[in-house]
Amino acid sequence: MKTALITGGARGIGLATAKGLVEMGWKVAILDRDVEALETAGQEVETVTQIAADVSRPEDVARAVAEITEDFGRLDGLVNNAGVADFGPIRETTFERWRRVMETNLDGPFLMTQAFTDLLAADGGGAVVNITSISGLRASTLRVAYGTSKAALAQLTLQQAAELGEIGIRVNAVAPGPVATKLAMAVHSPEIIAAYHDALPLNRYGKEEEIASAINFLLSDKASFITGQILAADGGFEATGIGLPALRADAAKE
Numbered sequence: 453m454k455t456a457l458i459t460g461g462a463r464g465i466g467l468a469t470a471k472g473l474v475e476m477g478w479k480v481a482i483l484d485r486d487v488e489a490l491e492t493a494g495q496e497v498e499t500v501t502q503i504a505a506d507v508s509r510p511e512d513v514a515r516a517v518a519e520i521t522e523d524f525g526r527l528d529g530l531v532n533n534a535g536v537a538d539f540g541p542i543r544e545t546t547f548e549r550w551r552r553v554m555e556t557n558l559d560g561p562f563l564m565t566q567a568f569t570d571l572l573a574a575d576g577g578g579a580v581v582n583i584t585s586i587s588g589l590r591a592s593t594l595r596v597a598y599g600t601s602k603a604a605l606a607q608l609t610l611q612q613a614a615e616l617g618e619i620g621i622r623v624n625a626v627a628p629g630p631v632a633t634k635l636a637m638a639v640h641s642p643e644i645i646a647a648y649h650d651a652l653p654l655n656r657y658g659k660e661e662e663i664a665s666a667i668n669f670l671l672s673d674k675a676s677f678i679t680g681q682i683l684a685a686d687g688g689f690e691a692t693g694i695g696l697p698a699l700r701a702d703a704a705k706e
C-alpha cells in the first residue's frame with residue numbers, strides 16, 4: 453500500500469489532499485502544529501495517522517521521521533503544504549514577521565525533504581510536492597514576506613528535483629490560486645476578494661478539492677516522468693496580464 457505524509461494536514465488544502473489520497477487507497481499521515489485541529493481531522497478521517505509537530509523545528513522533524521519509520525516503515529509521498537500568510541507593507545514587516553513566514557514556508561520544506569530523503573529513496577523512490585502560491589509567481593503589494601517565501605520554495609523545488617532525481621525521487625510544486633480557507637480569509641479583505649474574481653479567467657475562487665487533485669496527480673504514478681515542474685492550479689491567473697476586467701466589461705456591453 454502506498455503511503456504519504458502531508459504537513460499542515462489538519463485543515464484546508466492539506467486535509468482535502470489527505471481525504472483524496474485515502475479515497476485512492478493510500479495510507480496517510482497528517483502532521484500539524486495545531487493539536488486541536490489535528491484531533492478534529494482525525495475524527496473526520498478515522499484511518500489517518502496524526503503527528504503533532506512544527507515543520508520549522510528540526511527536533512520535531514526528526515521525531516516525525518521516527519514516527520513514520522515506526523508506523524509505515526516506508527514513504528512514497530511527502531506534501532510540504534504547511535504554510536502561514538502575513539500580508540503587510542515592507543516598512544511594517546518587522547524581522548520577526550519576516551522570519552515567522554520564512555521559518556514555516558521555506559525552512560520547513562527544506563528540513564522535511566532533507567530528513568525524509570532516505571525513506572523516500574527506498575523502494576525505488578517516491579515523490580515530493582511543495583505547495584507554493586500564485587503569490588510566488590507574480591509580485592503584488594503587501595506580500596514581501598509571503599510572496600518571497602513562495603518564490604524561494606519554487607526554486608527549492610527545482611534544486612531538489614535536480615539533485616534527488618538521481619535517486620528516483622520526483623519533486624514538483626503546485627501553485628494554488630485563491631481558495632477560501634482559514635489562511636486566505638485571514639488576509640483577503642473584501643477588496644482583495646473582488647480583485648481576485650476580476651483577475652481570474654474562471655472568475656471564482658478555487659475549492660480545496662481542486663488543489664488536492666493536482667497535488668495527488670503529481671504524487672501518483674500517473675506523473676511518473678514529471679519532475680521539476682510548478683503546476684499552477686489557479687483559475688487561469690498566471691496566464692493573464694492586465695486588461696481582463698476591461699475586456700469582460702466591453703464584451704458584456706456587446
Ligand code: NAD
Nearest residue numbers: 460464465485486506507534535585628630631633635636
Ligand atoms: P490553512 O491555514 O487552512 O492550513 C494550513 C495548516 O498548516 C494549518 O492547519 C496550520 O496549523 C498548519 N501549519 C502552519 N504552520 C505550521 C508549522 N510550522 N508546522 C506545522 N503545521 C503548520 O491554509 P491553506 O489555505 O489550506 O494553506 C495550505 C497551503 O496552501 C499553504 O502553504 C498556503 O500558503 C498555500 N496556499 C493557499 C492559498 C489559499 O488561497 N488558501 C493560495 C495559495 C497557496
